[in-house]
Amino acid sequence: MTDTTPQETYGALQDKEPQKPPQSQWREVWLQFRKHKGAVFGGGFLLFITLAVIFGPYIWTIDAQKLDIRAKDMRPIYVALWDGDAKTSWGHPFGTDQLGRDILANMLEGGRVSMAVGWLAMILTMFIGTFVGVVAGYFKRLDGVLMRFTDLVLSLPILPITLVAVTLFRQPLVASFGPEGGMFILIVGIIGVTSWMQTARIVRGEVLALKEREFVLAARSIGTNSAAMITRHLLPNVVSPIMVSATLGLAAAIITESALSFLGVGFPSDFPTWGKLLADAVSRMEAFPERVMLPGIAISLTVLSVNYLGDGLRDALDPRIRGR
């Protein structure tokens, strides 16, 4: 049969309508992000934990500091599944500690502090990193100085320095802002000051590449000044690498805060954080393993979900991977 429709032969030459209407960049990013199952779970869990620690204490209204010595050393409710004699109660679903403080309330309260430190330290890190990166990339005269400085800070031993700074500067800050506020400012500040370097390097690289593009030349030719150039043309284009390193920063900040609390140089002892709860429980973990497990799992799951979120964001924001 020779009289097949000629259209098929020339099909490749014909103009076709676009298969789908054009979409905004962020919609494309969202569509790609949704394909990464781990990232969606991670993002969802992070949102859940954040909302739980913000609103949880209003729903679970037992005071985390309330001592109830008669109800001390309660086991979590799930222990009753295999050990009918265990001391459990629905009034304390996660059990109580050796002073009768409710562990669920402590976990929520501790999560509040841990997450607040994580988010604030991450924002501070991103702010410093982006500032240094953009300035170094945009102003050629400052580039050498700022990048040498970044290299120097990178060769500081971060964990020892953090430990030293937290231990030695505890007194004056605690004296002026109170025991909790002072420690909070100190820990957020130190994490921010010691972890901005990677972000600065990434942002500088991006800015250096962007500066050579035509739209920057066009913007300069109509007389855009440096401030407008940075805020209107450069910053929106470096948002994606900043978002990816922000997730890494959040995970690192949560771990650092918990590590400091674990080593005993973090918040005061009656002020729960996840790391603190874990550290306090280690000495009696043979009898009450759940007191180590619960905060440990909370930290690990949060960090795991943040890492997966970062993984998914990296794929979704990379135009070379997107749409494949």
Add this chain to the structure above:
Amino acid sequence: MLTYTIRRLVLAVPTLLFISLAIFLLLELAPGDPMANQPLTIPEEVRQKMREALGLGQPWYIRYVKWLIQFFWIEPQVMVDHWFGTAFAEGKQRVLSWQTRSPVMDIVYQRIPQTLWVVGVAYVVAILIALPIGIYSAYRQYSAFDNAGTFISMIGFSIPPFFTGPLLIVIFAVQLEWLPSVYNTVHEVVDWPSFKIQLAQMALPVMVLALQITAQLNRFMRASTLDNLNQDYVRTARAKGLKERTVVLSHVVRNSMIPVVTVIALNVPNIFGGAIITEVIFKVNGIGQLLITWLFANDIPGVLTLTFIFAILIVIFNIIADVLYGLLDPRIRYD
């Protein structure tokens, strides 16, 4: 290459000087009186004398220069004396710890072997596990093995050592009673049974450290192998009829190792830092645990010296990584 190495080594000197100054000033700015734990009944003039005996009588820049001289000039002499039986450092003032009143470096020399044992074994174990897994995951990308590997290294990334440590203690020391949870620091290896005891007590800290390192290295090895598997030279090697085994093991792996080797070198100082937490959990008396002890005792000379040793490690391993990169990869030219 040689000129590059020499240039880097020369440049390391100002870097180290800056870092030492930064650490010194940080400790100097910190409030806190070394005499604060002495009884209040001590009169002021005696207190002043005690302060001078600690070496606190002079302004900070003189103390800084003196510390530099002690650390970079007198301590090497002590080391030479120790090795060759000479007497260069006879009667010279060494860096003294405030807590023990003995030279800081003597204590550090006592503590370093334990840290090196634990950290070194953990690193070797991690490399031996991570590299084959990384290569195989890349070779069978998106297979069940690869997905499991990705998931496990994500977990290894995310679980902090201060959680894995107690977890492993509960499992292996408390429930199963296979391994000791506390590192016996006076244990000496003299024969086979005592060597086995040493292995058993090192097992838990090594596991904690190795899990983290494995997770990182495995990712790097996988990414690097994936990059190389799609290269033209791999197709050529297959086209000329080489066995798959030869293609992967001698062509792909050798090329993929180049960035991984530098990552291994770059990570060494991080591992020493990370060992601080592990040493505290398992009560290994290494330099990490020493740092914590001195920090709580407000022993400024000790903390200064030890933190600076960590900084030296970072700078040296950075140089090693860069030089190795140049040596291994002929495409990299520094000169």
